[in-house]
Amino acid sequence: MEADFVIVGAGSAGCALAYRLSEDRRNSVVLIEHGGRGRGPLIQMPGALSYPMNMRRYDWGLGTEPEPALGGRRLAVPRGKVLGGSSSINGMVYVRGHARDFDHWAASGARGWAYADVLPYFQRLEDWHDCGHGGDAGWRGSGGPVRVTRAARLHPLANAFIQAGVEAGYPATTDCNGHQQEGFGPFDRTIWKGQRWSAARAYLRTALARPNLQLVRGLARSVRIATGRTEGVEVRQGRRITLVRARREVILAASAIHSPKLLLLSGIGPAQALERLKLPVVADRPGVGRNLQDHLEVTVQVACRQPITLHRHWNLFGKAWTGAQWLCARTGPGASNHFDAGAFIRSEEGVEYPDIQLHFLPIAVRYDGQTAAQGHGFQVHVGPMRSPSRGTVALGSEDPESPPVIRFNAMSQAQDWVEFRRCIRLTREILSQEALRPYASGEIQPGEAVRSDEQIDAFIAANAESAYHPCGTCRMGTRDDPKAVVDPDCRVIGVDGLRVADSSIFPRITNGNLNAPSMMVGEKAADHILGRKRLATQDAAPWIHPNWKQAQR
Numbered sequence: 001m002e003a004d005f006v007i008v009g010a011g012s013a014g015c016a017l018a019y020r021l022s023e024d025r026r027n028s029v030v031l032i033e034h035g036g037r038g039r040g041p042l043i044q045m046p047g048a049l050s051y052p053m054n055m056r057r058y059d060w061g062l063g064t065e066p067e068p069a070l071g072g073r074r075l076a077v078p079r080g081k082v083l084g085g086s087s088s089i090n091g092m093v094y095v096r097g098h099a100r101d102f103d104h105w106a107a108s109g110a111r112g113w114a115y116a117d118v119l120p121y122f123q124r125l126e127d128w129h130d131c132g133h134g135g136d137a138g139w140r141g142s143g144g145p146v147r148v149t150r151a152a153r154l155h156p157l158a159n160a161f162i163q164a165g166v167e168a169g170y171p172a173t174t175d176c177n178g179h180q181q182e183g184f185g186p187f188d189r190t191i192w193k194g195q196r197w198s199a200a201r202a203y204l205r206t207a208l209a210r211p212n213l214q215l216v217r218g219l220a221r222s223v224r225i226a227t228g229r230t231e232g233v234e235v236r237q238g239r240r241i242t243l244v245r246a247r248r249e250v251i252l253a254a255s256a257i258h259s260p261k262l263l264l265l266s267g268i269g270p271a272q273a274l275e276r277l278k279l280p281v282v283a284d285r286p287g288v289g290r291n292l293q294d295h296l297e298v299t300v301q302v303a304c305r306q307p308i309t310l311h312r313h314w315n316l317f318g319k320a321w322t323g324a325q326w327l328c329a330r331t332g333p334g335a336s337n338h339f340d341a342g343a344f345i346r347s348e349e350g351v352e353y354p355d356i357q358l359h360f361l362p363i364a365v366r367y368d369g370q371t372a373a374q375g376h377g378f379q380v381h382v383g384p385m386r387s388p389s390r391g392t393v394a395l396g397s398e399d400p401e402s403p404p405v406i407r408f409n410a411m412s413q414a415q416d417w418v419e420f421r422r423c424i425r426l427t428r429e430i431l432s433q434e435a436l437r438p439y440a441s442g443e444i445q446p447g448e449a450v451r452s453d454e455q456i457d458a459f460i461a462a463n464a465e466s467a468y469h470p471c472g473t474c475r476m477g478t479r480d481d482p483k484a485v486v487d488p489d490c491r492v493i494g495v496d497g498l499r500v501a502d503s504s505i506f507p508r509i510t511n512g513n514l515n516a517p518s519m520m521v522g523e524k525a526a527d528h529i530l531g532r533k534r535l536a537t538q539d540a541a542p543w544i545h546p547n548w549k550q551a552q553r
Helices: 012-021 099-107 115-125 156-169 199-207 255-265 271-276 317-329 414-431 453-463 514-529
Strands: 002-008 029-033 126-128 147-148 183-186 213-217 220-224 229-237 240-252 297-302 343-347 356-361 379-382 393-394 405-407 440-445 496-498
Touching: 002 012, 002 229, 012 199, 012 514, 029 240, 099 115, 115 126, 115 514, 147 183, 147 514, 156 183, 156 343, 156 356, 156 379, 156 414, 199 514, 213 229, 220 255, 240 255, 255 393, 297 414, 297 453, 297 496, 356 414, 379 414, 405 414, 414 440, 414 453
Parallel strands: 002 029, 002 240, 029 213, 126 147, 240 496
Antiparallel strands: 183 343, 220 229, 229 240, 297 379, 297 440, 343 356, 356 379, 393 405
């Protein structure tokens, strides 16, 4: 097998790359993916989102090493093993990130990746529908492959949550992906006509019909490199190991976990770590597998005095009826992810743009869906956006079939604890506002007795979970930066014909969920790879609170 371009990973970025690189029929493209097609109802039904991320059929089943600051707990690290990657098993919340996130990228050495540079690519990928809630149409895209919608009618508790935020003194926003991210408002989602709109549906359904794109099913083991030049990708298909040759380039888009793993297996990474495993050192890049970042979150749960939450569907008959409605008409509770509303707020004065995200959910339930609180309730998922803690992805052995060793080093900095306490206290204040009083009947979690710093810290250590937003492990930067792995054109420094283009290249994690910026990376990287003229920059200035230096809200 041979092609001009070989892409490893059919996830959010990989699907976008395959679509754009194959637009020109003169380019032959091979897309390597180990997972299946993901056509089952548990993936396509938005309301069933907690199932696929806990099924080994669709998920790699990864986890961290024991996290010291979290009492030695191991955190789950779901990663999609299916066409569409993690966009096929995620919560479908669509958040671009804040404009200042990308300006920080550019200032950190990722020249050409400021917000003015990336905004046109967000617009190119989107087909946005405001569903009657208003928004900033001039900032959004239409006609792109990715359908982005909102709930046609917000749940009454979601409306009350937005009103509670306004009562607490925060602004409202009609579009957190537009001019003003800061504030309370409806959330966008990748759902269309009651079905999950994954990167596979958005991009591959069209692209795979092209004769110049071939999907190869197999496990990528390493990139073969000879005298500093990439030859292709070694792939296991059943018991057979073959080489998929790349005439021009190999592009890794295998996630922030598997892209660094593949680089390490290929001899690209910290020399000492490679030598310990008796792997040849092709390029000594100390940054490979370093700079791992994620969002942690906890849920603040409140009992509901009115029987209007999703708990009424949380029984055998309710789930059967929900499934029947969805299978017959793509309607009912199964047609929504139920994250109708949320917020981005600042933790204190002197913070220029939001550093806390809140997701509202009209049921009190664990994120994995395994256990629900007794009776009706609702909850807010809350956590800081820009933790100073950094983790690692490393090899446990030279065996490509072995899982990588993941350490988030979560909550390893004193600042993490200060910020997380603020998250919980600010959330409690919001949930105590007048708009929610007709519904709220007492806190379930953390519980009214949990008040002191020490008690809140113990709650965080026992309950904080990953929001499943790993990134940063192949950081983008200048070619003379010893910790950078790729340059601003996504080329692996020190090796010809090899690039990385997925969430692993983020210099710093963006605000919110990472599916949207990951697809944007795939879109923009395609133009870099093909040598196309970049889309024209847009100098769209985001809304910044006019009194941010002196006021928290």
